[in-house]
Amino acid sequence: MKITNPMSSIEIFENERATNYNQFVETWIPNYHYFLDRLPKLLSNTNTKELLVVGCGTGNEIERFVKASESWKITGVDPSPEMIKQAKDKLQNNDRITLMEGVVAALDEKKKYGAATLLLVLHFLEDNGDKLDLLKAIAERLAPGATFVMLDITGDKTQIQQNLKVLQQLLPDGLDPEQINNRLNRIENELFAVSEERLTELVQEAGFEKPLRFFQSSIYMGWLTKKK
8 A cells, every 4th residue: 555755855765775674774783683572562561452663664573563472453654665565575465464655644643553663763854843743643643542662863962973982893793894984974974863852852742751761772772652
């Protein structure tokens, strides 16, 4: 199913970036699989087992919920047709999963989900209203009290710089030094990370409770909150 994209500024993974996404996140995000493996446990107390996965990519977190003991009904949305194709290939027409090409703002507001995830998406959006618009769009599609989990690059400039040094030490051996430098420069100067304080402001303004930082792996922070 395809839905329209009202956000022209959203970053879409295409071609080589889409093809190599899984290898990239495994290389650059320490404890990535540990985080994903525990998502179903984090959301195990959800009353309504209907999950909205925003920026579902290749379906990595959806795959964890499919394997969970509870029976989840899952909607995954992503603006990249190539990422959606990979997710469909991975998940193979599971009747409990709906995958949509597009953005969450185009989803029916009458449909209310019991939980949502937003992993590795927010730092691609500028803090010019785009971040807030996305968070509001998610909140509008959640039931009151629904749990919302985020994983994102977070921190002020000094915090990002310090944690990038830690991240560099945690990278696998054998990576090309030029590629490492290019990636570190992109994270520091081309992405749109915000401080923990600013993220908290955005989340609360969007209609959520004050978020709890429950996970960190170098520059990547995991946040847990609920819809008011």
